[in-house]
Amino acid sequence: MSSWDEMLKGKTAVVTGASRGLGRADALALAEAGADVVITDILIESDEHNEQEAERFGPIAQVMQSTNVMYADKTAQEIRDMGRRSFAAKMDVTDREQVQDVFAKVKEEFGRIDILVNNAGTLDHVSQIENQNDDFWQRDLNVNLTGSYNCTKAVWPYMKEQGYGRIINMSSVAGTLGGFGQASYSVTKGGLLSFTKSMALEGGKHGINVNAIVPGIIGTEAFKMGNAKMNQRMIDRTVFKQPGEPEDIANAITFLVSDKAKYITGIGLNVSGGIELFTF
Ligand SMILES: NC(=O)c1ccc[n+]([C@@H]2O[C@H](COP(=O)([O-])OP(=O)(O)OC[C@H]3O[C@@H](n4cnc5c(N)ncnc54)[C@H](O)[C@@H]3O)[C@@H](O)[C@H]2O)c1
Numbered sequence: 001m002s003s004w005d006e007m008l009k010g011k012t013a014v015v016t017g018a019s020r021g022l023g024r025a026d027a028l029a030l031a032e033a034g035a036d037v038v039i040t041d042i043l044i045e046s047d048e049h050n051e052q053e054a055e056r057f058g059p060i061a062q063v064m065q066s067t068n069v070m071y072a073d074k075t076a077q078e079i080r081d082m083g084r085r086s087f088a089a090k091m092d093v094t095d096r097e098q099v100q101d102v103f104a105k106v107k108e109e110f111g112r113i114d115i116l117v118n119n120a121g122t123l124d125h126v127s128q129i130e131n132q133n134d135d136f137w138q139r140d141l142n143v144n145l146t147g148s149y150n151c152t153k154a155v156w157p158y159m160k161e162q163g164y165g166r167i168i169n170m171s172s173v174a175g176t177l178g179g180f181g182q183a184s185y186s187v188t189k190g191g192l193l194s195f196t197k198s199m200a201l202e203g204g205k206h207g208i209n210v211n212a213i214v215p216g217i218i219g220t221e222a223f224k225m226g227n228a229k230m231n232q233r234m235i236d237r238t239v240f241k242q243p244g245e246p247e248d249i250a251n252a253i254t255f256l257v258s259d260k261a262k263y264i265t266g267i268g269l270n271v272s273g274g275i276e277l278f279t280f
Contacts (some may be wrong), residue, residue: 007036007258013083013109014103014153016040016093019072019119019219020064020200022170025246027118029254031079031086035115037081038106040091042120044072049088060124060222069221073102085110093120093147096154103154113158115257118148119170123222126181126230137184144188147197152199153269155207165208166257171197173216173272193268200266209265211256216272219243 013030013144017023019041027037041048042053043065054065064070072088079086091102106113121144125136149171155184159165174182175189192212217223217234223243224231235243252271270276 004254004260006034007129007260008115008254009113011035011257012106013040013113013115013257014038014040014091014113014151014155015083015117015119016091016147017042018075018117019043019070019243022218022246022249023117023119023224024071024075025250026061026119026253027075028078028132029247030115031082031253033258034084036085036110037076037079038086038102038110039068039072039076039088040102040120041072041088042090042092043070044088044090044172045070046073048086053092058122058136060122060225063225064221069202077257093118093151094142096150099150099154103151103158107158112162113155114162114164115166115168116151116155117168117169117170118151120144120147121170121188123185126227128181129183131259132183137156140184140188144185145191148192148195152195159208162205163207165203165206166258167199167203167210168253169193169210169212171196171212171214171268173214173270173276176214176268176270177276193262196268197266204250204265209256209262211261211265212268213249214251214268214270214272215236215244215249216270216275217243217244218249218271220246232273237275238272240278242273244271244273 013035015027018039054061058162076086076088169192172189174186196212
């Protein structure tokens with residue numbers, strides 16, 4: 001059994017949507033635990049098409065692009081500075097061809113792919129059914145659900161060949177509890193929990209463990225951009241009366257993808273500060 005230090009030494013991880021927020025924190029934590037990590041996202045500092053891409057991906061992407069909140073290349077550099085291998089790649093999880101190409105490149109450069117964190121997601125609108133924008137409905141399904149499917153499908157043959165893999169899907173309490181004005185988002189996050197269980201069943205015989213993280217509210221740049229009053233109401237529902245930190249998610253993921261969690265598969269792990277607990 002490996003020690004807690006460097007427990008991911010020799011492993012290669014790919015994190016989607018990792019240029020900021022939870023994805024970036026996950027990537028840094030995996031690297032700290034010894035893994036080589038590939039940072040992927042639609043917005044990458046060195047990409048000259050960022051403006052058009054941001055427009056395509058909605059309001060949050062546009063704000064992040066215009067305020068330069070994208071740290072994909074920077075995160076890869078930070079990981080290299082830790083002595084691990086890393087690069088940043090532009091990868092839209094809805095683009096099957098681009099996804100296949102990036103995973104093929106990772107395999108070619110690093111020789112194996114042990115860990116996939118399906119983190120890319122959209123959390124940029126709240127609207128009740130009458131006002132639900134049809135394009136956003138479809139986009140949420142495409143990015144959150146089909147995007148995770150695309151990446152899982154691309155990495156599966158490599159993991160199967162190795163007889164080893166760890167996949168994490170980023171769900172949400174909106175997926176377990178539903179969300180007022182969040183039909184499109186919550187349906188994708190609920191779907192990811194079923195996807196996790198099905199893939200865990202299929203992965204067992206290939207040494208592939210598949211689990212989900214169920215975050216409550218975590219103080220990322222994207223969360224902080226939300227409506228302040230609405231955010232405070234959610235914070236008040238947690239046991240700790242404060243949002244979680246990105247590291248709370250990253251630590252849970254680091255454990256779940258390590259061999260310390262080798263007998264855990266098919267679960268949705270709440271990292272939610274108890275937001276779902278019933279109280280008077
Ligand atoms: N922050 C929270 O409170 C919270 C709570 C529950 C679940 N989550 C989930 O955690 C994940 C990260 O959330 P966050 O708070 O860091 O949000 P975020 O918006 O900062 O991060 C999402 C990342 O996904 C990327 N992305 C969007 N569309 C993409 C696409 N088509 N292809 C590739 N990348 C794409 C974005 O560019 C961004 O970097 C999301 O899946 C979100 O649903 C977050």
